[in-house]
Amino acid sequence: xxxxxxxxxxxxxxxxxxxxxxxxxxxxxxxxxxxxxxxxxxxxxxxxxxxxxxxxxxxxxxxxxxxxxxxxxxxxxxxxxxxxxxxxxxxxxxxxxxxxxxxxxxxxxxxxxxxxxxxxxxxxxxxxxxxxxxxxxxxxxxxxxxxxxxxxxxxxxxxxxxxxxxxxxxxxxxxxxxxxxxxxxxxxxxxxxxxxxxxxxxxxxxxxxxxxxxxxxxxxxxxxxxxxxxxxxxxxxxxxxxxxxxxx
DNA sequence: AAATATTGCAACCGCCGGTTT
DNA sequence: CAAACCGGCGGTTGCAATATT
Numbered sequence: 001x002x003x004x005x006x007x008x009x010x011x012x013x014x015x016x017x018x019x020x021x022x023x024x025x026x027x028x029x030x031x032x033x034x035x036x037x038x039x040x041x042x043x044x045x046x047x048x049x050x051x052x053x054x055x056x057x058x059x060x061x062x063x064x065x066x067x068x069x070x071x072x073x074x075x076x077x078x079x080x081x082x083x084x085x086x087x088x089x090x091x092x093x094x095x096x097x098x099x100x101x102x103x104x105x106x107x108x109x110x111x112x113x114x115x116x117x118x119x120x121x122x123x124x125x126x127x128x129x130x131x132x133x134x135x136x137x138x139x140x141x142x143x144x145x146x147x148x149x150x151x152x153x154x155x156x157x158x159x160x161x162x163x164x165x166x167x168x169x170x171x172x173x174x175x176x177x178x179x180x181x182x183x184x185x186x187x188x189x190x191x192x193x194x195x196x197x198x199x200x201x202x203x204x205x206x207x208x209x210x211x212x213x214x215x216x217x218x219x220x221x222x223x224x225x226x227x228x229x230x231x232x233x234x235x236x237x238x239x240x241x242x243x244x245x246x247x248x
Numbered sequence: 249a250a251a252t253a254t255t256g257c258a259a260c261c262g263c264c265g266g267t268t269t
Numbered sequence: 270c271a272a273a274c275c276g277g278c279g280g281t282t283g284c285a286a287t288a289t290t
Contacts, residue, residue, distance in 0.1 A: 010258070010284095032275065048276070049259065084278060099279075100257055107255085 007041040011050050015040055019047055020055055028056075053094045060092030064101060072098055073105070 011019075022038040028051055031044030040047065064072070068090055075086045081102075083095035090098065 008260075029276090045261095045276075046259080052277095053258075081279065095278075096258075104256070 005041075006043055006046075008046070011054075015042070016050070016055060019050060023051055023055075053096045058092055059094065064093070064097075068093065069101070069105075072101060076102060 007015075018038055018040055019034075022034050022040075026034050026037065028034075028048075031048040033044075035042055035044040035047045038047070042050075071090060072086060075089060079085055081099075083099045083102075087093055087095040087098050
């Protein structure tokens, strides 16, 4: 039997749910392990990236505050492009986000300067970032758009994964990712995402030698059974009692 | 209203350093 | 001790959404 090719590209809601589930089972350290065990056909790297930049419950959503923007500018001038280091000073913000912000920021700054050169007397001489801070145009819509697959306000145009239902159903109830995150109840103050790992009750167990010798699937099945007294068939979302597990 | 340009951002890639085998 | 592996980092890209012509 040959290996299926590893999945790439945008994550679907289903993959997200699956990843969240397994990270909460096994913790957010052993990405290769999580990738294999989850049945997601992704690399550990890809899983980590998705988690760190998007799924982590400690993430702040929405626009950077002027204060944060100021901090980014300040720290960048101080440390250069050490994005992850800078991110550590902005709880809830990821290095990727900051990096993206900076690029945008620079682009605007450049544009402004070219304008100036061309003689169009533009605003204050202050080189301070704040001038360009608010990305004024379209801020609201952009904000809404990127607010984490906000299922309640899914834009009609919302191209991309039309095929993927952004909500997950169990029985009559519909859960969005937001709901799921809420249910996890991570304590905010401990959620400095860059420095904190997600605790897993079975993490210690997972790292014992004996367990590593076991077949992933068997191991997972066993753990699942332990957790919820319910055998699980295979690695497909449909067969998981995800929600009962996550919600209580 | 359609065509084209710009922007914003999620995700990939390659490299590097630390850890494990 | 060296080779293999893995995770983290920063740079870059691709594409959908939005703005402009």
